[in-house]
Amino acid sequence: MNSFRTRLTVIIITMIALSVTASGLFMMKTFKENHINALQDNMVREMQFIAAKMEWRTGDSQSVLDYYTQEAAELKHFTAARVTFIRNDGVVIGDSDFDARMMDNHYEREEVQGAIKNGVGRSIRKSDTINQSMMYVAVPIQQIPTEKPYIIRLAIHLDEVDRSVGQVTMVLVGGLLILFVVAALISYRIALSMTRPLEQITKVAKRIKNMDYRARVKVMKQDEIGELGTAINAMADSLQVQMGRIKQNENQLQSVLANMINGVVMIDANGKILLMNRRAEEVLGFSARELVGRHYSDAKQQYELSQIIKEAFQTRQHLKEEVTFYYPEERLLELNLVPISQAGQEFNGILLVLQDVSAIRRLERMRSEFVANVSHELKTPIAAVKGFAETLLGGAVKDEETASSFLKIIYDESERLNRLIGDILELSKIESRRVPLLFSPVELEGFVDKTLTLLEAEATRRGIQLHQKVESGLFVEADEDRLRQIIMNLLSNGINYATEGGRVSIDIHALNDDLIRMKISDTGIGIPKKDLPRIFERFYRVDKARSRSSGGTGLGLSIVKHLVELHKGTIAVESTVGVGTTFTIDLPVIQ
Known part of the structure; x- marks a missing residue:
């Protein structure tokens, strides 16, 4: 998150730097243009003032040239600029810096043509006379109505303009640097205010990813980031509730599996054992750690079981078998193999349920033995009573001694029968806990x-x-x-x-x-x-x-x-x- 904050800050500062640079360049260009325009306007006003106060002479005699040359030299002290007087035919009749007679005809000069045509002529170019860049401003002076106007021209070196612009530029650059620093600090604070909540949100998201569903975002502001934090908190609440329910259901299922009296083994479609409960471990003689994740055939001691599972995979039908296991101890097991499928379509494996029916079969055998024993025990006294009774009916009753002996035996056997029935009823009530x-x-x-x-x-x-x-x-x-x-x-x-x-x-x-x-x-x-x-x-x-x-x-x-x-x-x-x-x-x- 610190790298993100750094990147965000760099991006903002770069954008500010570009914006400030562009603004500075535009401002310097605008300022230079405005400054030049202001100088030119000032030069125009000065020339208009000169034209109004000055005496204008015509002709081409030496005296006229000397007059304008002298005037140009004096005016230079007041205007701080080069002053040039140009006759209406372009001939220079006076110049503050050079001998007018040595100068070329200026009629075709840009500023002169501009003054003749537009009333004011402006030009920035390299001077042919002094071989330096100059700024020229010229205005026409109408002396004689019937003749073309004379031209007054002022010129200043561009170095002076650049020097003036440079001073202002330095001030502007300093201001822009201060603005840039302030903007950078503000942008860092803005980036910090944006990334700090995001950093907290990221930490909370990572904790939620690591299943810590108690993590919550501290929402300080109700802005977009605050709404994001609120949404993450709502999501965490929902996940915590859902995971709590899932955990509860999982614990319930684990408790049910762990405490089932039947063994349960789940095998996937590839024959790999996915799950074994504690009872299955006891019945099979293997721990879940040994078999879970391995193929069912790895339970080598239970070859018959492997064959039944193999048959279930082949038929994909419910199979029910009773098999005697001799490892880890002798048991009679009832095996139920049920195919597992999703939505009744895709085959996903086999669910094996192992029920130890040894006790049930033993009880059934004991019940059979009990019935047989009861039948045998009842048959003996009944047979004795019947036999002696038949003997008495056959004539032995006439012999008093024999009859008395037989009747005593019949009585004893009936008493024994009565005790036997009583004990059976008593035992039945006791065993049923009635x-x-x-x-x-x-x-x-x-x-x-x-x-x-x-x-x-x-x-x-x-x-x-x-x-x-x-x-x-x-x-x-x-x-x-x-x-x-x-x-x-x-x-x-x-x-x-x-x-x-x-x-x-x-x-x-x-x-x-x-x-x-x-x-x-x-x-x-x-x-x-x-x-x-x-x-x-x-x-x-x-x-x-x-x-x-x-x-x-x-x-x-x-x-x-x-x-x-x-x-x-x-x-x-x-x-x-x-x-x-x-x-x-x-x-x-x-x-």
Whole structure:
């Protein structure tokens, strides 16, 4: 901007210099012409005065020549000019500077002819007599009406005129120089006043170009430059609003992409990957930094994926496939490849959406297994009831001992069926979270006493000792009925699987101010290590024969796990075959 200001100043000063120079030349020329005209007019007046006061004599005698020569010499002292008297036939009869008799006939001289024809003759030319440039002015004097007039001529050197003009020119040049300096200063101030706002506008424009949309022009005057600054400010306001909206939309889109549960990959028409969200990185096992900007085939571990993308580019149709990926871990993925186009015309690439359906398929498999297990579990007691009922109807009812035995079996199987249906309904309600929990403070020492009382008869029948160790004054916020269901299920399992003369114990203590820990142990047959990860699954039994003989449904531990999780707790199991099993439950003190 400084260079622009300099250029603008130079241009203005140059224009002023040219204007001043032209004006000066014109003024000097005009002044010179006016000065010469003024001198000539003054010379005319002097000659008219001379003609009026002077005695005019005629003839060509020596005395006449001497008279005019003497008069010319005296008049020169008064006029400061060369005085020449010329007779009507052009003969010089007197001259203040030269001998008239030696001078040529002046009749054809320009100033003489001008005086005869126009009343005043003027001429600037080189004198033949003195060989110098002179200015001549001549006027006619009518002495005798019947004769042609005599001529009086005054002449001055042009050097004197030039000297006079030069003095005035020096004054004029000095004035013009002063004017030029003043004009230059004024032009610099004008250029500064013009360029300083432009400089500010340029700086603001550069800041806006660099995406600093808070930059504004300080508008000092409401002139054209001020209007330009106002327009730039309005533009910056609009850009700031628009960029704010774009940034907000961009942040929203980035947030949506970053938090999507499905992977998204955008590929342009040349096969170059333009975008990958975080979920796509996890699924594919590549970071966006590794693949964005590169060809999709560079994901070499996913050869099957590359082939599907290649097919999508060839067909340019929506493709949907399920593919098992083994890197970085085994997953079943549903791939949706959608062609991208602008206005439904130009093909711009492929949008790949990756959905991990491993959990969905696993749930579907679990549902199928659950239905199969339920069908199997229901079929067994129903088949038993039906078989014994048919036997009774076939005549066995007449044998009272057999009939009583069969009816007892029918009753037990119907009870087992009833428990199974009840547990299924209970588990269904718990898993769908349709079980409202009524939390209240539970004093654990008394709570455990009441629970063990309910199980004492069964434990005594089986020869099992019940033991408790509960930290005194310990409270927990829980649903008392559901908490009792948890503990009774675990204690009942311990009683069922403990060996005769064995022991089932419960130990409850505080881990810290926020958590309590319950440990329920038995000295039973234990659980093999390979079965530990699955014991909380529905209908999973370690010892199927013993489980059925004890009346178990295979749903108890699954119900326990869900109830513990509803209390925001955790459950874990440790077991050694032939030694026993310990279940550990951690529950928060406050819900």
